[in-house]
Structure formats: structure tokens, C-alpha cells
Amino acid sequence: MKQAVVAEGLSKSFGAVEALKAASFSVSGAELFGLIGADGAGKTTLFRILATLLLPDSGKATLLDLDTVAGYRQIRTRIGYMPGRFSLYQDLSVEENLNFFATVFGATVEENYELIRDIYAQLEPFRKRRAGQLSGGMKQKLALSCALVHRPELLLLDEPTTGVDAVSRQEFWQMLRRLKSQGITILVSTPYMDEASLCDRVAFMQDGRILAIDTPQGITKLFTKPLFAVRASDKHRLIIELRSFEHTRSAYAFGSSVHYTDRRSDAAPEELAAWLRSRGFGDATVERIAPGIEDTFMALMENGAAQSRKEEAGDG
């Protein structure tokens, strides 16, 4: 099996809302594949179709060479799904949840303990505690353990790190890398762009469409315009001024600096620095930088939004 997931032209509408518009992508075996997109981009709908919980309006998907509609029964025994919302039994203890989900798959915690040991070890002290009383990070670890306990070949994780603190998020991604090294294919979605660089490949979603699919390094190549990091003491006023500059394409805060893109492909940093000084930013520095993945997404998002606007205008 080369491709663990193949989706072809998946579409789904809820009433007048088109949640998913002809989404196509594929995930190779033992790949860590990320779906990045803001809330409402259609990630959860896509996950529910792949998890065999929702039928697509059109298009088809195969998981582990099984069709999601015809082969849903076999698929369910071979995948692990972790919904975006915490969906374990809050009134059962950590241990009881894990045992329950192991046994309904006909497995036991003991025989697959090896796989979940790293994750479950951190939960062990709380194993008598009810799931509802765990912290956000612990809940996610338990949910991952429950999704893994029957040793699935493919993991579908819908926004596993949403609402989890930064340290737990980092730990969570380390666990995913370890699982991947054991040959498990992982499809994970996240609204956090910084998590994209941790994936083997990412797909960027917006308004139900997949706008780009590439490796985190490759995706930055989509960013073709020059990118400058601008620094000045009054960052807030700096952004406002930059947005009024005639050649500005975009200007947004990025850490301690402001990332600026120009409409022209041959813009020079010296020119911008001179203009800024003329506007009263005596200490302004401008430096050309290589685009990061987040810059690429920001640009993709703007393009996507512009395209949607164009389509709407065309419809009218």
C-alpha cells in the first residue's frame, strides 16, 4: 500500500453552506500530513467524511485501499479517530475509558501497551481520575491513547492541540513523530500555522477548498514576492503608516518586527527605509528575509480571499 488516504473531489454542503468544495489530496503510508486552515475552513467536515461518519455529496475517498462508503466497516477497525471535541466518557475514569475502547475493538490494553506507553505513562498517576476532571492537555493525551489502543494503521486527529497549552502542544507533536516512526500514518488538522512546519507535508485549506499542498519547505517557494522585516520603536504606528504606503501589498505584525510585502517584485529595502525615515521613523531598519511558512499562508489566504471575491463578483 503506497497511499494511505486518497481523496478525490470530495464535496459536501449543509443547506446553502458549501462546507467542502471538491477537495482532493493523498497521504502516503507512514506520513505525517497536516491540514492547516482557520476555523470554518472545512477541516472537520473532511475528517468526518474520512472517518466514515458522514457521506460526501460527491467525490470519493479511499482509506487503506478501502472505500469510505462501501468499506466503512473494515475501515473502522483499522483507523483511529479523535474528534475535535473531547468525546470520551467524562464520568468514566482514565483507566475505564481506555479499557472500554480497547475491548470494543476486540483488543486489550496489555497487548498494545507498548504503543501507548509514552503517552499513557504521563496519565498513569491519574488513572483513577474521571476523564471529565483532567486538564486540557491530559484529556488530549487520553483521547490519543484511546484512539491508539487498538493499534490502528491510520490516525485521523481533528484539531488535537486546540485549547492546549504551548508545552503540552509541543509534547503532543513529539508523540506524533514517534508514532510516525513506528509506521503509523497520521492525518492531523490544526488552526495553528506554526505547527505546519512539524508535518512532512501540509495542505492549506480555506473556505472548503485546498489551496496548496506541499512540504513545509516547498510551500514557502509559493511565496514569490520580496519580504522585508521592518523594525521601529513604535510598532503600532509603524503598521498604520506602512499600510498607507503606495506600494504596500501587506503589512502585519510578526513577533517583534513587522513583515512587509511589496506590490513590485523588484522593491529595494533601502527605498522603504528612506521613506520610513521621511515619515518620522528615525530608528527604522528594513531587512530582506526569506519567507517562513506563516508568511506563505498569509499570502495564500489573501489570494484565496481575493479569488472568492472575484468569483462572487462573477456570479453577480
Added chain:
Amino acid sequence: MKRRFTSMRASLAVVGHLLRKEFLQIFRNRGMLPIIFIMPFIQLVILSNAATFDVPQVRFHLQDFDRSALSDRLVKRFTSTGYFKMTGESFRQKSGIDALVAGKSEMVLVIPEDFEQEMMTGGHARIQLLIDAEDGFTAGVIRGYANEIVASFNRDLPELLPQLAGTQSVLPVIDIRSRGWYNPELIYTDYMVPGVLVVLVTLIGLFLSGMNVVREKEIGTIDQINVTPIRRWQFITGKLVPFWIIGLSELTVGLVIARLGFHVPMLGSYGVIYLVAAIYLLVVLGMGLLISTVTESQQQAMFIAWFFMVIFTLLSGLFTPIESMPHWAQNLTLFNPVRHFVDIMRRVMLKGAGIGDITTPLFMLAVQAIILLSFAVNRYRKVSV
């Protein structure tokens, strides 16, 4: 063959795990436990004692315009029974009505002037009973009591007025003495307890099962269940059996209270009652599961369950006899499982009916169980469109 056997064992094992999980959850829910195991019996005790049609004492207002020895005799008849208590006396018609309106009396006894005189000369006289019929049932009971007293007064008239003996042409010769069978002392708790017990078992079964699947939908756990290889029948069985067991335990405790606390007779066999209850609970739980699968929130499920519960109880013959309902409503009650079980419980406990006597209602219940359960299994989908 052997493979089929092992796969069957495996799938039954899954049901076992589901059952274990359900029971863990039920017994862990501190809010629900008293509702399941204590409240029904408090209700049983309160309702069975309170829901009685006996009218213990009737307060009446007297307007004796005759004030003769005979009228005095008649009044004594009323007061000496213990049922009637005189709460006032007046000689203005309006005062009597006022007493009714003010709720000070349930009845006004009016004895006209010349009551004794007319009786002596004409051999018959009239009295008037004004009964507060705001509550038709109570009014009927009062009229019954009063008629009986007047009738017995009539019978004894020759003794009271010996001079009348010759002139009275028709004397009552038939002395009616009624005797109630199956409940000779007309003890209302005997009649009410079996019925109230049915309503409580229904209430618990319908609400517990009705809230259950929809709760999993509400908190999202149904998603996690749906991606497992658990089959539909396994899931539904896992949901049914715990409430079925709880329903039968409630019935058992209720029967113990009925026998030991209320001394309700048990002329029939417990076997028949449990057989019927086992089928009846399938109807109730099937209905609850159906409600649970078609609703999206516990609130919706709650309202639908209440809607049916009220209709079922009022059309069950528990409080108002089915025979006194309009024809269309009587037909409607044939589809009411509560009606059949109330009927069977009373017949088995008070009349000692055997399985052969209750085949028709039992058949109705079995048909309803099959229909509702197949609907519930069919409506529960593991994939949404």
C-alpha cells in the same frame, strides 16, 4: 461452525463490555441514583394513598322549613351515618346557595314546609338536595350516599308513621344489598397500587432510555462510538438491557411495597406478572430509544417523553374508567401500552387472572414491542447523510 461460534462469542463479549460501561455510568451518577431508586417509591406511597375516590365526609347545610318530628328524623338519618356533617342551618334560600359558593358545604338539604303534613295526608312528599357539582365525580358520590339514606328512610316510613301503613299502596318489597366482588371492602389502595406501580415503571423506563442515546449525541461520545466496529444491534442491546433490568427491579421493589405495605392481595401468579412486565418493558424502552435517536438534545427528548407519558397515563384507565370515555378515545386506548399493563396488573393481582385470561392485551403488547424496537434499531444510524 467453530469459527461462527467464536465470532458469536466475540460479538456477545462486545455487548458485555457495553453493558459494563452503562452500569458503571448509571451507578456513578449521584444525581440519578436517588431518582431511579428512591423517588418512584415515595411516589408510589404518596399517590396510592392520595389518589382515592372516597369522599370521607360531606359537609351539608340544612334548611328545614317544616321543623316537624318527621323532618327531624330525616335529618338525624343524615347525620347519624357519619358520612354527613351539618355545618350550618338557615331559613333563607340564598344562605344555602351562599354556603355552597363559599365552599363551606358540599350539599344543601332543603325540607319544604308541610313535609310531614303531606306525607301523612298524601303518602308522599318532596325534599330538595342541592349538590355542588363543580367536581362531577364527588357530586356523583354524594348523590349516591344521599339517595341511599333517603331510600332507607322511605323503607322505614311505615314504622315511623304507623298510621301510614294502611294508606301506602306500594311498599318497597325488593331490598337491594350490593356486595363487591374481588375487592369486597372497596379498598381503593388495592385498586390504585397496581396501576400506580405500572405508571412508575413506565416513567423510569421511558425517561432513562429516552435521555440516554441523545445524551451521548449531546456530549459527542456517539462519534467515538460510531467509529468503532460496534454493530447496531450490539449498541442497542447494550442500551436496552440495563434499563430492562432496572425496570424489573423497580417492579419487584414496588410489588414488595404493595404486598407488605398496602396489603394488596395477590391472587394470580408472579410468573405471569414478570412475563408481561418483561415484554412491556421492551415496548417502553423501544419507545424511549426511538425518541432518543430522532432527537438532537435531551431537552427535546424530555418534552416528547412527557407528551406521551401524560397521554398514556390519562388514557390508561388508572384514574378515569375507560368505559366512560368517548368511543374514539376508547379505541385510542387500545394502542396505549400503559392501559394494557394496568389492566393486566389489576386482573392478575385482584382477580387471579391466568395467562389464558390476558392473551389479547399481552398480544397487543408483544406487537407493539416488535414494532417499536425495529423502528428504534432502524432509526439509529452510524453514518449521517
